[in-house]
Amino acid sequence: MRKILIVGAGQSGLQLALGLQARGYEVTLMSNRTADEIRAGRVMSTQCMFHTALQHERDLGINFWESQAPRIEGLGVSVGAPDASRPVDWVARLDGYAQSVDQRVKMAGWMETFAQRGGQLVIHGAAVSDLDYFSRTYDLVLVSAGKGELVSMFGRDASRSPYSEPQRALAVAYVHGLGPRPEHPDLEAVRCNLVPGVGELFVMPTLTTSGRADILFWEGVPGGPLDVFQGVKDPSEHLALTLELMERFTPWEYARATKVELTDANGTLAGRYAPTVRHPIGRLPGGGLVLGVADVVVANDPITGQGSNSASKCAAAYLASITEHGDQPFDEAWMQQTFDRYWETAQHVTKWTNAMLGVPPEHVLNLIGGAGQLPPVAHRIANGFNDPSDFEHFFYDPDKAGAYLESVAGA
Ligand SMILES: Cc1cc2nc3c(=O)[nH]c(=O)nc-3n(C[C@H](O)[C@H](O)[C@H](O)COP(=O)(O)OP(=O)(O)OC[C@H]3O[C@@H](n4cnc5c(N)ncnc54)[C@H](O)[C@@H]3O)c2cc1C
Numbered sequence: 001m002r003k004i005l006i007v008g009a010g011q012s013g014l015q016l017a018l019g020l021q022a023r024g025y026e027v028t029l030m031s032n033r034t035a036d037e038i039r040a041g042r043v044m045s046t047q048c049m050f051h052t053a054l055q056h057e058r059d060l061g062i063n064f065w066e067s068q069a070p071r072i073e074g075l076g077v078s079v080g081a082p083d084a085s086r087p088v089d090w091v092a093r094l095d096g097y098a099q100s101v102d103q104r105v106k107m108a109g110w111m112e113t114f115a116q117r118g119g120q121l122v123i124h125g126a127a128v129s130d131l132d133y134f135s136r137t138y139d140l141v142l143v144s145a146g147k148g149e150l151v152s153m154f155g156r157d158a159s160r161s162p163y164s165e166p167q168r169a170l171a172v173a174y175v176h177g178l179g180p181r182p183e184h185p186d187l188e189a190v191r192c193n194l195v196p197g198v199g200e201l202f203v204m205p206t207l208t209t210s211g212r213a214d215i216l217f218w219e220g221v222p223g224g225p226l227d228v229f230q231g232v233k234d235p236s237e238h239l240a241l242t243l244e245l246m247e248r249f250t251p252w253e254y255a256r257a258t259k260v261e262l263t264d265a266n267g268t269l270a271g272r273y274a275p276t277v278r279h280p281i282g283r284l285p286g287g288g289l290v291l292g293v294a295d296v297v298v299a300n301d302p303i304t305g306q307g308s309n310s311a312s313k314c315a316a317a318y319l320a321s322i323t324e325h326g327d328q329p330f331d332e333a334w335m336q337q338t339f340d341r342y343w344e345t346a347q348h349v350t351k352w353t354n355a356m357l358g359v360p361p362e363h364v365l366n367l368i369g370g371a372g373q374l375p376p377v378a379h380r381i382a383n384g385f386n387d388p389s390d391f392e393h394f395f396y397d398p399d400k401a402g403a404y405l406e407s408v409a410g411a
Contacts, residue, residue: 001026002327005138007126009033009048010103011311012294013144014110017321019060021119026041029114032125032148039108039209042266043174046215047103048072048190048305049205050386053312064109065101069207072098074189075382077368079196084251090187090372092382098190100206100215102174103308128153128284135288140330142318142323143282144311145272147316151299153282154292160350166272167301167357168199168219172230173242174206174267178214190305193250194368196360199226201250207285213263216242218255219303222272225249229270238268275301275357277350280339281332291335293318298346300353305385310349315331317342348389355396363401367394374408 001024006013009031017029033041057063075098076091115121124130128150135141143150181189187252190204199220206215220226232238239262246254262268280297282290294311306332321338327336360368371378384390 002139003137005030005134005141005321007131007141007143007150008145008148008296009107009111010144010294011107011308012315013060013142014107014114015057015060015312015315016142016144016293016319017114017119018062018110019315020312020322021114021117022060025322027114028120028122029111030122030124030126031111032123034123035108035111038111039104040266041104042271043172043208044103045308046100046172046202046206046217046302046305047106048098048100049306049308049312050098052386053098053309054096056312056316059316062110062113063106064113065207065352066099067100069099070188070205072100072188072190072205074184074187075377075385076189076191077371077381078191078193078250078252079368080193080249084249086252088369088372089183089377091184091187091191092371092375092378094386095383096386098385100204101333102206102208104209104372105207126150131282131290132284132286132288135284135286135290140322141288141290142293143290143296146295147299151292151296153284153290154278154280154296156342157277157279158270160277161275162354163275163357166222166274168303169222169227169229169269169272170302171218171220171226171238171242172269173216173239174208174213174263175216175239175257175260176210176213176263177260178203179259181256190255192293193253195249197221198224198249201246201253202305203253207309208263208267210263212262212394216246216257216260218242218245221299224398234267235262235268238270243352255350273301275299275300275350275354281335289332289335291318291330291338296341298343298350300350301357303356304348304349304353304388306388310346313345314342317345345389348392352384352388352391352395361398363398364395366405367401370405370409376407376408376411377405
């Protein structure tokens with residue numbers, strides 16, 4: 001059977017490894033950490049995944065935590081004003097529920113499953129020189145190593161990467177003890193709190209190593225009042241800062257967070273990165289070719305919560321391309337076509353995410369504000385998180401946005 005090496009055991013690498021393994025491919029998975037190290041390590045994401053991405057996991061029968069993870073049935077948007085009031089506040093139901101399973105739980109569990117099913121798991125932080133050797137011994141080498149150093153093999157695609165610097169400073173805290181939302185106590189929802197000019201606070205339920213929890217995730221405009229987490233090493237100081245900023249900018253979220261405590265000493269994360277699209281094919285010094293997967297080739301800012309969703313969609317698309325290709329060589333043309341197939345989806349995510357990082361134009365403010373009075377608009381925006389290609393039809397162009405709002409208001 002064909003031999004495939006996958007470097008990097010995250011959402012995309014593991015999903016692909018388990019999918020290929022189930023189809024009889026001889027898969028080697030290389031990870032720079034063991035399952036136990038991942039499980040006991042730092043949180044990596046907020047990993048909220050919507051229906052289509054979750055369905056790819058169900059299709060492979062690897063949705064092991066679906067019954068334990070909170071079902072996120074709604075998505076809400078609030079906009080904060082400088083006086084800390086909340087002029088916009090709405091929530092809409094998702095057509096299919098979303099879920100967040102701490103990547104420490106999921107990746108560690110999937111890695112163990114892959115090994116139990118007879119997969120070859122190699123614990124090694126791969127370097128370019130290793131890949132040079134492996135590209136000669138495997139039919140295909142896939143690099144799914146996230147935003148790590150191996151991305152240096154893949155050139156930045158400037159035409160698809162409008163930003164060369166990070167657009168947000170990220171600060172995540174996993175907590176127990178968050179109270180329900182008074183407005184809709186029985187609806188599990190992810191809430192996006194937008195504080196114009198300052199940043200965003202995302203609050204969502206998750207399943208973590210210690211059971212059900214919630215995530216408080218600040219995205220701060222660099223240099224602004226939320227950009228204060230760099231260099232904070234003490235997790236309790238990180239949480240205290242998170243709460244202080246919530247009290248100042250989003251008091252409605254702070255009101256239910258007064259009793260929270262961190263889930264564990266590794267339940268915080270801070271960092272930043274520039275959103276980047278890369279050329280998908282890496283050329284090794286010895287002439288071999290490798291194909292980049294998910295964040296390696298398309299790394300968007302998490303402001304729209306799409307990276308894990310995209311990683312799942314990328315893995316599903318690559319799995320189909322690999323199996324459809326049968327015994328033919330995985331050459332450069334196939335690699336490009338395989339990425340292009342994924343880009344059909346990823347381009348919409350990239351366009352929407354990059355738009356959300358900029359200052360919102362008036363028609364976008366009208367849409368977000370109008371959704372408060374017009375439930376169908378709220379429903380459409382919320383469900384766009386599952387399928388961002390829909391934004392093409394009403395979100396970017398002022399005329400289309402205006403016509404859409406008028407049509408809903410008139411109906
Ligand atoms: C703060 C934050 C919040 C986020 N929130 C969301 C969200 O709510 N929803 C969403 O969909 N996305 C979210 N994302 C994005 C999402 O987490 C990523 O896009 C997704 O995990 C990417 O999957 P991946 O498979 O490409 O890479 P990763 O999941 O990053 O996996 C890469 C793996 O490769 C390993 N590795 C790296 N280098 C090597 C090497 N040389 N050799 C071997 N192994 C290596 C890494 O240790 C890691 O295990 C968020 C990201 C951040 C930072």
